[in-house]
Every structure is written in C-alpha cells, then in structure tokens.
Amino acid sequence: MPVTAQAETLRIATYNASLTRNGAGLMLAAIERGQDERLARVAAIIQTVRPDILLINELDHDPEGRALAALQTYLTTGRMGAEGITYAHVLTAPVNTGVLTGQDLDGDGHAFGPRDAQGFGRFPGQYGMAILSRYDISGFRSFQEVLWSDLPGAIPPEGVFAGQRLSSKSHWDVEVRVAGRPLHLLASHPTPPVFDGPEDFNGRRNHDETMFWVQYLSGQAFRDDQGQTTPAPTAPVLLLGDLNADPFDGDARRDALSALLSHPRLQDPTPMSDGAVAAARAQVGANAGHQGDPAQDTADWNDDRGPGNLRVDYVLPDARLTVLGSGVFWPAPGQPGADLLGEGRDQASDHRLVWVDIDWPG
Template sequence: MGREGPGLLLRDIRRAAPDVSAIITAIASHAPDALMLLDFDYDLNGLALLAFAAQLAEAGHPMPYHIAPQPNSGVATGLDLDGDGRSGTADDAQGWAAFAGSGGMALLSRWPIEHAALRDRTGFLWRDLPDARLPRFNGAPFPAPEVFDIQRLASVAAFEVLLLIHDRRLTIMGYHAGPPAFGGAHQRNRNRNADETRFWRLRLDGLLGPPPTAPFVLLADANLDVENGAGIHSEIAALLAHPSVQDPHPTGEHPARGVTSDTTGYWPEGPGALRVDYVLPSAELRVLDAGLYWPHPQANHALIWVDIAWPP
C-alpha cells in the first residue's frame, strides 16, 4: 500500500482506491485477530492507520487496537552511506526510501496491545550485532568508519509488543528487511539483509538480552528465500530451523499464475516467484491451519494467515 509521497496513502484510503478496497475486503473476509501491515506509510499522528482501521470496522471487522512505530525508511542521516560521493539521496537514509516514513509497519489487533511493553528495535545499530557483516571494500570498512556510528540495522522497522488475549499474553515480533540486491561490489545490501534476519535468530538464542517471552509469533518480510533469488539463503534457513519456532509452510493459489505454491512474493518482471514472507509461531503453540491469499492479481505479496489454538 506504499505510495510515492507523504499523505497520498491517507488520500487513497479516504477515496477507497481500488487496491485499498481489495485489501480491506481480503482482511475482513479472513477476520484476523492480529494483523501486521507492511509497506504502510507512516505519518506522525497515525492518520492513515486510523482511517484504515475505520474502513475495516465499516467492512464488519473492527480492529480497534493498533501501533505503528516510526520506521527507519527515509530518515535522513546527513552522511554518504552508500559511498557514491553524494549525501541526501534515498540510499543515504537509514533505510532506502523517497520520503521519511515510506513503507512502514503497523500492527492492528482485536485484542488490547500493551503499549508500555513495546520494545522498539528499529534504532539498533548494525555494528552492535555480534559478528556483524559490515561491508568492506578492498579490505577496508566501507564507505567510512563513522558511518557505522549511526547506521541502524533495520531497513524499515523491527519491534516486539504484547497482546492481552483472555488474560493471557502473546508476544508479537515483527520486522521488514531490505532487499539483498542493488548493493554494489561491497555487497552492502546483501550483508544487511542477512543480518536483519540473523538479529532475530540471536534474539531467540538469548544472545541479545533475555529471549522473547513465549508464547510468541514472529511476523516477517525477510526479503529472503531459502533457495531462490538474491541473498544469503542460509540465514533464513537457520531461522526456520530454530527449535523455538515452527514453520506452518502456508500455501495458496496465485490468481495470475494459476498455481498453488508457497510463493508469498511475485515480481513477474524482476526476481519472479519467491517465498520471502513468514509467520512463525513459537514451538509450543498448536497450529490449526495456515494458507495464503492474494488480494488481487497485481499484488506483489500475499496475505499470510495462520490459525493457532488459544489458550496455548
């Protein structure tokens, strides 16, 4: 749902633009208890998110609780992060974007969100990740050591929060990694993409503070397929194989391709069909069913749904 400039998403939600209406219909028909929206433009007062929630309620599926921390996308740094000799370009923001807040993340819920329990990981510095894959060129840090004094790991956002469901708490964790392509000879984007997923594996191992409180669900656009496309495939494979999580491996039929598969992202003029989006419940939760739904033929990503038994 991302747009080309600030305020345009709010405009299109209020206008009930066709793609917005298709997404509203898809969500209302699946009636989720909790929903993570990706590529949802952030604005300071959350007006777009409020308008979107209002339309969901009008469609018969109210989700009155929501949270959307400010993303890194488009946040200016004043430095030359990509080493091209210029500053102030989209590549010099904390996360690539044409404007601040572009393509953010938002969580909506039928159940209360404990805002005080928010653990926003969006500001975590890349250099602070153990054994970080900081880009190097000809053996030297690239583009300059001072860049990594401010360079954050998350391309978009990463956070953890609690839902209160029938007096029991469910930890929701979410992140949206940048694409592993377009990184140049120093492989900056490829390395950063891998480390954005590796961050969560280290979280599960308890190597970045105490491990997350179970039960939990990790929601991710890792921009990384286990086998195909660009990127360091072993990182997503290691996360999926982690003993703390289970992979429901949802499938669904793509309306344009006419086939059933585990494809969650489809770019016919780019990398093609990839599995890049994941819903990973913690191991002790009982998964009842899972699947994919494409809101319209032109959509680049499917809605992923997973039913879990509650209470755990």
C-alpha cells in the same frame, strides 16, 4: 462445579499491502478519499481472511498515526462484497526509511537522497509497519536504533558508515494479551537483498536483519529504543513479516533464514495456496528454474527478468503452540476470491496475505 477454560482459535496474519506512495501524506489522502481500487482490494482481502491480529508491512507512517487510524476506520466498512471488520487496538511507530544520515552514502554528491537515509525511503516513514488487533496491545519494544555494528558476528561490507543502523525499517517485540495471557509478536521487514553492487550491501544487511531475530530468540540481550537491555521473553512468541528471503530461490544469503526456520523456539507451518501453483505454471520464466515448492510462494514478481515468484512472507508460531491451519490468500483463477487480487496496476499488492491459526489456551 469448576468451569474449564476454553481454548480459542487465534488467526494471525502478515500482509505486505503496498500501501505506500512517493510523497509524505499521499497514502493518508488516498485512504481518506476512499476511491482507490487497489486499497479497496487490500481491504476486501483482509476482510475475507479476517485475522484477529494483522501485521501490515508497507503502510506509510506519519508521526500522528493518522494513516493507520484512517485505515482502521476504512476497514469497518465492507469492500467489494466483503463484510467490514473492526480492530479495536492498533500500533505504529517510527521506522528508519527516509531518516537521513547526513552522509552521502551513495556517492552522488549530495546527502539528501533516498539512498542517503538509514533505510531507503523518499521521506521518513515510507514503507512503514503497523499492527491491527482485536486484542489489547500491552507492551512494546522497538529496536529501530540498534547499530549494525552492535550485532555480534555482523557481516557489513567494508567501509560502511559507522552510524549505520541495522534495521532498514525497524524490529519490534509487541506484547498482545489474549485471554489474559501474553503473546509476543516479533515483527520486521528486512531490506530486499538486491538493488546494490558487488559490495552486496543489501544482501548482507538482509542477512543480518534476519540474524538479529535468531540471536534474540537464542538469548542475546539487545538494548531497545526504550532503554532496556533484556533478551527475548519466555512467554510464547510469534515471528512474522516480509523477510525478503526465500529458503531456496532468489538472491538472498540463505543461512540466516535457514537458522530462523529451524530455530528450536519456532515452527514453520509452511502455508500454501493453489493460486501460487497456478501462477508458477502459467508464468514460467524464472519460475521454471526454481527449486522451492511453488505452492509456498507469497510474492508475485517479474518472471522474465527474475526473480520470479518467491516465498518471502512468514508467520512462524512458537514451537509450544498448536497450529490448527495455515494458508496464503492466493486463490487460483475461478476460485472464490480470485477477483480480489486484481492484475497489473489494479493488483492489490505483489505480495499475498499469509495467515496461521493457532489453538490459544483459554
């Protein structure tokens, strides 16, 4: 009698965990000491949601991957009442933050500051990225070295440095094999569209970092750092990361994000939370003038000066996959897990973990 393959629920998440410090090796030291309350909160949130595959934005990268290995071990022990979780497979790679260009890009008279790098950073690898997975990581393409000028239709400001790379961190296409089938994770962390002048350098770059994915999914072939020039795979994809752009509010140029959210290869489950609604009501300020649904917010930002709480973190599954559920880990006060978020300096992160469950064919 033939055996029918069983589908399984696959939970995939993205989390800008703010695991960054202002000096190389400081985050690694904090993880190894294991006495950082914010780190314990981050770990407990991950252990509570228990994603099968997790992208972390803002984990400082080091060439040997020691910080990621330390975090991998740290997560195996339960934190703040949560049960430990084991990720057998991890991946990290270099990013553009802190990689000096040799140019005085900010015009301050020297060429060794954080704004003189390919991506804003005080040292190479600050604000890095990492993948943690229960499943085998079987392929990897990075587009860290793609020049801004290599993107068709790019909109850099006049006079931009000719060697300026597109990605402020990196763009990754990571193949994970689940039940023998490939799933491609498209991961990135575009620059915030603020902290610049009237030239709108960061706003334009944020737009084009997102537009890279729109073009890649539409068949544009880019040369990767491994020397291959091929378009996106035909296998299922899932795009995730902190895109630093909200569909309705904030300072981003929204047409690139709109094109991504409506791309025929993707679907948007619009994850929500009760905590985001409660925060928007309590904090008022900039939130009072927002057009978007506060239930979809994923970042808890300044309400007096702005921009207020926004939706900037995304998990967008392939349109061919069946979504079983989704959410943002942002419990309202009094709900289970609300104490894990913390407040002020003890806040786990100013972003919230976003997850999506998909029905993966066995």
